[in-house]
Amino acid sequence: xxxxxxxxxxxxxxxxxxxxxxxxxxxxxxxxxxxxxxxxxxxxxxxxxxxxxxxxxxxxxxxxxxxxxxxxxxxxxxxxxxxxxxxxxxxxxxxxxxxxxxxxxxxxxxxxxxxxxxxxxxxxxxxxxxxxxxxxxxxxxxxxxxxxxxx
Numbered sequence: 001x002x003x004x005x006x007x008x009x010x011x012x013x014x015x016x017x018x019x020x021x022x023x024x025x026x027x028x029x030x031x032x033x034x035x036x037x038x039x040x041x042x043x044x045x046x047x048x049x050x051x052x053x054x055x056x057x058x059x060x061x062x063x064x065x066x067x068x069x070x071x072x073x074x075x076x077x078x079x080x081x082x083x084x085x086x087x088x089x090x091x092x093x094x095x096x097x098x099x100x101x102x103x104x105x106x107x108x109x110x111x112x113x114x115x116x117x118x119x120x121x122x123x124x125x126x127x128x129x130x131x132x133x134x135x136x137x138x139x140x141x142x143x144x145x146x147x148x149x150x151x
Contacts, residue, residue: 025074025111034066041130043134047064053141058147069120073120074122075121075123077125081101081126082130091124103128106127106132108125109124
């Protein structure tokens with residue numbers, strides 16, 4: 001029974017309830033940022049899945065960049081704990097210190113509202129590893145509300 005409890009606990013950490021406040025954000029003009037460099041397959045696919053699924057459902061084509069965008073009103077930041085991006089100093093400690101990021105394929109989603117008039121809102125999707133990032137993007141997609149031309 002102890003082994004079963006451990007497995008259930010691990011699954012809850014991996015797919016557990018993710019507090020999303022993104023429904024209050026308009027992501028229709030969001031910019032997706034990923035790290036620069038050689039991405040592993042699952043990490044590369046994560047941004048593609050996000051862009052393609054949102055385009056399919058809304059008709060909106062979000063842009064993807066490898067540099068932190070200066071003029072975006074909303075940013076969706078995709079990262080992996082094992083391979084921190086050049087913009088890692090922008091990731092709040094809360095977004096990378098969760099229990100779900102200490103297990104393989106774990107992920108966390110953390111929403112930071114704008115702190116000032118010129119600051120963007122940021123949705124951080126962080127994976128413990130590349131597959132965790134892909135699962136995090138999947139969770140984000142299942143929690144977003146959208147319609148044609150709006151996210």
